[in-house]
Amino acid sequence: MSAAGPRTGRTPVMTRPGRRTPDDAGRRRPAFFTSALDGSPRWATGALVALQAALLSLGALTIPAVAAFVATSADPSNADVAWPQAVAVGAAVWLLGHGVPAAVATTTVTLVPLGVTALAAFACYASARRSGVATRSGYAAAVATYVLVTVVVALLLGGSVLRAVLGAVLVGGIGLGAGLLRRPEAPGLRSLTRPLWSRATPYVRSGAAAGGLASTLLVGVAALLVTVWVVAGRATVGDVVDGLGLDAVGGVVLAVAELAYLPNLVVWALAWLAGPGFVVGLGSRFAPSEVVATPLPAVPMLGGLPAPDTVGPTSTAAPVVLVVVGLVAGWYLHRVLRTTRAWHSVAACGVLAVTGGLLVALLVTVASGAAGPGRMASVGAHGWAVGGAVAAGLLVGSLLVVLPGDAHVRARVRDLLRVPARRTAPDAADAD
8 A cells, every 4th residue: 555545446536616517516506506396307497497587587576666656655545546556567568568458448458668668578598597497497487487477477467368468478489589599508599590591591590690680780770879868868868857746755756757768769760760750649750751749648768759840961861870771781691692693792782671571670669559549549660661671771772782792793793794795896897
């Protein structure tokens, strides 16, 4: 026996810090570090993840509503209001974020607060990333559970079950799926979508990716435009806030409501950039070439909307932004596109324009609807008009970059220019 101790006949295994070795496989982990979901069926884990996500996003709206009720319960005007009604208001707003219309007094509100939609999707994403299991059964159970919770809430409030199902499938499917794809054991998105994308031709794949990039850039430009509007109209916004005379509780409630509809304002700014513009009530119009202002609700956020005196050469040229974004997307398309025919470049630009136009049209349609009775029954923009304008601008911009940069197109143009020269040379010889 040597001084180093008995030989075991096994070679030491070198591992990185924090990694388990084969000798640690039989050891039991401390209970403190063991999740309650460990060892449960995959479908059960998915169901618990979705239940957690739904309750988190629902509680984020109902708890402030109850807190506001408690803070104002001493007001004599609220003597006939019970706390379950506050919970119902928060739940109705949560359902409205999933596309389920909310009944307010004698009118129906269909304007979806995209901020609530984003909150619900993020809750699904965070819950699935932290506790989910990236399997088909886990994902299916998670989406089914999220739909079930949404339908139950809709039934309790008397909402549309069909809209609840559709909204829950979209919000929960996207949020939960994105969260599960971030799990360590999850496969990459590229490998999952390869069976679908591999069936499409290269110019379709490249054009669709460029169209998604273009729509993302347009949303970013619209967000910057909203920031400019709010800064330029900060005096009007301040006057509206002072005129409301809100206390601390009312100010918090109003701030939450404005955050819920702030993404909608970004989408309306995108409609303004495209040219068709948007409306905030029947009879109004906010467009680069025309501003028809009508009495607006006392909402501070609306104080930053363009005024009639802002119309001019600069605002009229706003749709040029679509062409500029088309140039950027066209440059990306030029870098990734591999063509074998001259017409592939034109087809790719067409796919880019159609994809970007459809995404914007769907986004504008979702961000528009009825916000109240009377004039407020029409708020937002016409989705397909905005989408068509976006598609036209992206098509022009992308063609200006892709066509001159394609070697096949340049070769085809040279061939076309040479043909007339070849045909006139024999004719000149015959004349001699």
